[in-house]
Amino acid sequence: LAKTTQPISMDSYEGQEVNITCSHNNIATNDYITWYQQFPSQGPRFIIQGYKTKVTNEVASLFIPADRKSSTLSLPRVSLSDTAVYYCLVGDEENYGQNFVFGPGTRLSVLP
Amino acid sequence: GAGVSQTPSNKVTEKGKYVELRCDPISGHTALYWYRQSLGQGPEFLIYFQGTGAADDSGLPNDRFFAVRPEGSVSTLKIQRTERGDSAVYLCASSLTASGGHTDTQYFGPGTRLTVL
Numbered sequence: 001l002a003k004t005t006q007p008i009s010m011d012s013y014e015g016q017e018v019n020i021t022c023s024h025n026n027i028a029t030n031d032y033i034t035w036y037q038q039f040p041s042q043g044p045r046f047i048i049q050g051y052k053t054k055v056t057n058e059v060a061s062l063f064i065p066a067d068r069k070s071s072t073l074s075l076p077r078v079s080l081s082d083t084a085v086y087y088c089l090v091g092d093e094e095n096y097g098q099n100f101v102f103g104p105g106t107r108l109s110v111l112p
Numbered sequence: 113g114a115g116v117s118q119t120p121s122n123k124v125t126e127k128g129k130y131v132e133l134r135c136d137p138i139s140g141h142t143a144l145y146w147y148r149q150s151l152g153q154g155p156e157f158l159i160y161f162q163g164t165g166a167a168d169d170s171g172l173p174n175d176r177f178f179a180v181r182p183e184g185s186v187s188t189l190k191i192q193r194t195e196r197g198d199s200a201v202y203l204c205a206s207s208l209t210a211s212g213g214h215t216d217t218q219y220f221g222p223g224t225r226l227t228v229l
Contacts, residue, residue: 043220
């Protein structure tokens with residue numbers, strides 16, 4: 001079973017850059033890496049997805065080293081509204097690469 | 113456009129009763145997923161459909177849980193003889209495909225909060 005490891009929690013201050021690293025040593029060749037964000041009382045929301053190197057969109061960047069055994073979600077200049085739980089998902093080899101195995105996520109608290 | 117919707121938003125029932133939870137996916141999405149989430153935990157996979165068929169139901173905890181998607185769109189999660197331990201938020205998600213690649217980004221609904229008294 002594919003498994004990801006993330007820090008349980010992180011604290012940051014408004015305006016800082018936050019980097020959350022996820023380890024996924026058993027990632028399969030064709031797996032994509034996907035990050036979701038979840039606010040209280042809401043379903044998870046897609047943030048970013050990548051396969052290798054670097055991906056950037058309007059809210060975040062995703063850095064993936066050549067061996068793809070880890071990935072880092074980078075949130076530039078966080079605000080209080082970025083306080084949420086962040087989940088990293090990769091494919092599950094036993095289920096043909098389906099990425100529906102959520103871990104406990106990283107609880108990010110942004111302080112004023 | 114319209115996102116994933118789930119009804120009801122809240123359901124309170126008594127132990128032993130039967131409940132149905134409904135999910136309306138995004139139009140055109142062939143894959144549909146059900147999860148449940150307990151407080152402080154990540155979503156726990158239950159089942160996913162590719163079209164009308166359940167492609168993987170390995171996450172269903174026991175035979176009291178069942179889900180259907182008869183026309184490949186709306187899905188219903190059914191729980192028989194509910195127990196207090198079934199109390200959780202039940203999340204539904206849909207994706208364009210379920211290929212394990214870039215097209216299977218999941219779009220989640222707001223969830224149904226089930227409370228079993």
